[in-house]
Amino acid sequence: MTLTPQLPFTYFISDLHLSADxxxxxxxxxxxxxxxxxxxxxxYVLGDLFEVWIGDDDKNSFTLNIAKAxxxxxQSGVPVYFIHGNRDFLIxxxxxxxxxxxxxxxxxxxxxxxxxxxxxxxxxxxxxxIDYQAxxxxxxxxxxxxxxxxxxxxxxxxxxxxxxxxxxxxxxxxRQEIMDVSPEEVTSYMQKFAVKRLxxxxxxxxAIHKLVINDQxxxxxxxxxxxxxxxxxxxxxxxxxLTSMKF
Numbered sequence: 001m002t003l004t005p006q007l008p009f010t011y012f013i014s015d016l017h018l019s020a021d022x023x024x025x026x027x028x029x030x031x032x033x034x035x036x037x038x039x040x041x042x043x044y045v046l047g048d049l050f051e052v053w054i055g056d057d058d059k060n061s062f063t064l065n066i067a068k069a070x071x072x073x074x075q076s077g078v079p080v081y082f083i084h085g086n087r088d089f090l091i092x093x094x095x096x097x098x099x100x101x102x103x104x105x106x107x108x109x110x111x112x113x114x115x116x117x118x119x120x121x122x123x124x125x126x127x128x129x130i131d132y133q134a135x136x137x138x139x140x141x142x143x144x145x146x147x148x149x150x151x152x153x154x155x156x157x158x159x160x161x162x163x164x165x166x167x168x169x170x171x172x173x174x175r176q177e178i179m180d181v182s183p184e185e186v187t188s189y190m191q192k193f194a195v196k197r198l199x200x201x202x203x204x205x206x207a208i209h210k211l212v213i214n215d216q217x218x219x220x221x222x223x224x225x226x227x228x229x230x231x232x233x234x235x236x237x238x239x240x241x242l243t244s245m246k247f
Contacts, residue, residue, distance in 0.1 A: 010112065011037055012233040014046035014121065014201025015225035017087065020062040022051075025226050028245050032232070033069050038076050040234075044110075045101070046201045046223060047085020047121030052164060054156040055149050056094035067098040074100025083108070085121040085202065086132075089139055090149065106140070109193050113237035118193045122200030122222070125181035125189070179203065186220055187213060199223070199233065206231045206242055 018026060037043050050063075074080050082101040084091060096103050107120045127133060138144050148156060180203055190198055190211075196218040206224030210217070221242065224231030230245025 006039075007236040007238060008041050008113070009039075009234050009236040009239075010042045010044065011040045012044045012046060012119070012199055012223060012235070013226075013231070014085065014223045015048045015204060015227075015231070016045075017048055017051040017225065017227055018066060019051040020060075022227070025230075026062075026066070028226070028230055029066070030069050032245060033073050036232075037073050038078060040078055042079045042081065043073065044119060045080065045082045046119060046199070047083050047123075048087045048201065048225075049082070049085070049091075050088045052160045053088040053090050054153065054160050055090055056092050058153055058156075063095070064098070067095060071098065071100040083119065083121055086123045086136065086139075090145055092149075107189065107193065109195060112197070112235055115197055116193075116195045117197040117199060118190060118195045119199045120189075122181065122202035125185045125200065126179060126202070127182045127185050129179060180205065186211070190218060197221070201225075204229075206244075208240065208242060 013032075016025060016029060018029065049066075070080055080099070080101050081104050082091070082096065082099075083104050083106065091103070093103070095101075104119075106124070107118060109116050109118050111117075123132070123136060148159075151159075186198065190196070190213050196213060196216060198219070199221045201223040203222060204225040204227075205222055206229060207222050209220040209222070211220055212218065221233060221240065223233055223242075224244070226245070232243055232245055234241040234243070
């Protein structure tokens with residue numbers, strides 16, 4: 001029997017929304033980091049790793065165990081890269097160091113086996129949700145996070161609970177097309193960064209979309225969430241595999 005050597009590959013995940021209340025997802029992540037991720041060239045986490053993040057000083061066994069699991073992967077020789085999402089934009093270098101992350105800019109182009117590829121969380125593409133975009137602009141400013149992180153943990157925790165409740169109530173009333181990306185915004189970003197491939201999360205709608213950008217074939221790859229799909233993207237030079245983990 002002749003075995004075909006496996007091509008080098010890279011993993012992408014996003015929207016895990018980890019919390020102490022969903023141990024099934026946590027255990028799925030641990031298994032992925034322990035059994036699959038060590039074979040990869042790199043792992044990219046494209047935001048919303050946690051359901052909510054109120055600051056690196058909110059230490060508890062749950063977040064420490066998550067950090068340890070990622071750090072074990074990093075120590076095995078697999079670099080781990082992180083982009084902030086709309087739930088965990090307050091993650092700072094203290095937690096990144098614990099987890100072995102390298103925090104990347106909100107939008108960045110990587111060389112993915114010879115193909116320049118734009119990666120991002122993806123919430124900036126959903127411009128039809130005007131109220132959210134106004135909040136995003138404030139939340140990603142230099143001053144608002146500083147004010148939030150200066151508040152006592154107890155107050156931040158209450159604000160986070162209130163904010164999640166308000167967000168869920170609003171999302172239940174929004175039309176699906178408002179919460180999805182704006183095609184013109186996708187085109188704008190891909191033209192700005194001069195790429196023919198975009199990978200993002202946020203919308204929880206895993207798919208590989210064929211596009212035409214500047215009269216050339218292009219693609220937009222959307223990662224799914226882990227609450228229902230356990231979405232994992234595996235990219236090598238010759239293949240793209242968007243699959244779901246089994247919980």
